[in-house]
Amino acid sequence: MKRPSKHGAANERAARRRPATAGTKRLKTTNGVSRRQSARSARARDARPATTQRQTVSLALVQFAPRKGDVRANFERIEQVFAALRHDKEGFPAVVVFPEASLSGYFVEGGVAEVALPAATVSQRLNRAASAALGASHEPFDVVLGFYEDDRGKLYNSALYATLGSTPALRHVHRKLFLPTYGVFDEERFVSRGRTIEAFDTRHGRVAILICEDACHAVSVTIAALRGAQIVYIPSASPGRGLEDVEPANVRMWRDIMRVAAAEHGIFMVYAGLVGFEGGKGFTGASRLMGPFGDLRVEAPFDGAAIVRTTISLADVNIARAALPALGDLESNLSEITAMFDKEVANRPSGAPSSRTRP
């Protein structure tokens, strides 16, 4: 497999020198010792400087329609995606981003418990899919993927960030905080809320994950940016509605939200959306990359499966933040802002009525 040399960080080169089969054996092992070893090596790598300012990151944004409720079939689809990317003229990407609920489809209702998997299991099966598609000695690459998570009986709408290759590592799991439970949505009935938004170091920059509605709230992006994220990955599943204009209204809304949030925080925002219909609800893909100037770099059609390829330079984050120092201004005012939040929380009587009144 060929890969542009510009994507190779020092730690990646080191990983390449390791015997390829060792990591594969470790992946197949399901006991805790191997996972701990893997986690230790991942932490060691993360302790190194994560990025250089000139680092570029090659991305693949995958929008597809999972087979409803069929986890095995969807891992096979993912394997096919990996195989297809092998032959892409841009070379194999550094990070492959999949939508929300990629292993099952989004609207599964009480079926969540049947399709949910532990994050470690998903990571292992992704690695297996990568090995099957690319060969056991493939070069490492990273994946962001949304799925329903089973954490010892507690269910979440989650997305993981994992490195696949000879030294696989599950680097982070984000659990969706903002669970839409209105109108066509009923998430909080079936899954629990996540509690934190974290930024974390990867071989390809410091990043954060927000899932769908998480990213509709500007404060989520603010927290990710304050924690140092250069890239926010957004696995999403947005049912299309509002056909009064040339594109569904939710596509326009998402683009506007991302444009403003990316420009305000000087951050890359990478959105991968489900497509296809589920019980009459059609998801709008429109997977896109929004640059840190609020500049839309690329966007897929809202319908139909597609893979979007693009390469970003992390230096753009610094340039954007210098040109529009809104994030710096926010940091300067942070104590006053948080005091206002605290006051607002303190002033709310417990059991205050929801702002949702009608319809």
Place this chain on the structure above:
Amino acid sequence: MKAHALPVVHAPPPDDAGLRLDPVLARRWLINFLRDEMVNRRGKKVAIVGVSGGIDSAVVAYLCAEALGAANVYGIRMPYRTSSPQSFEHGGLVIEQTKIHDIVVDISDAVDGYLRYEPKASPNRQGNVMARQRMIVLFDQSAKFDGLPVGTGNKSERLLGYFTWHADDSPPINPIGDLFKTQVWQLARHLGVPSVIVEKPATADLIRGQTDEGDLGISYPRADSILNRLLLGYREEEIIASGFTPPEVRLVVGRVNSTHWKRHLPTTAMVSTTAINEFYLRPVDY
């Protein structure tokens, strides 16, 4: 500068945003829906459409022909002996224009076979028997051609309860069920449905001389505007204040509120913690 010299910018009056429709986008969306829900999800390539000669079934026939190919669509005309000959002709026009298969099943014998036992049945009851008989035909034809009946009910009549329960609403998929009647008109013009069909008064053609608007007591454009506001969450007094009379608002609200049951599956007595669709929740495509 004098205050009156400042240019004043007036906001346009609010329109019925929920009723606007981009027909190009709607066509693309609904064709994707038909292909995805029928072929990809259910593995069915053949559509069975009851073609009445009215605008709703015409739009569905056009969409199905484009989505699946005319050779995979069967237009079924099902006249009763008192049905309007004009409706039959208009149905034929749709079939001719879309080049879908033309099948005629006269339901008179089947309907009369039952009504012989109910000679005093009211026109409404007779109409319901005809509507349900037509569904028997559509479902049987779908079994014959390994296809799927495609629904033709629009959002206005669904909300107003202006349909026969377990008849018009029974096909498993429906591309226009979330379009108000006035939006169906917009889409029909874009699709090229013959103007003689688009511009004629809508009728269920179950009773001679019947029209939808005559039955409902309000025009579709006004009913749709009220329905749209109602569903968005505006209260009756707010709708009246936006230019509607109290009687017409009450008429529409009354019809909606008295027909919620028609938009649901039968009510089942719950006796367990595993009651279907109460505790045991799985989506239709799971």
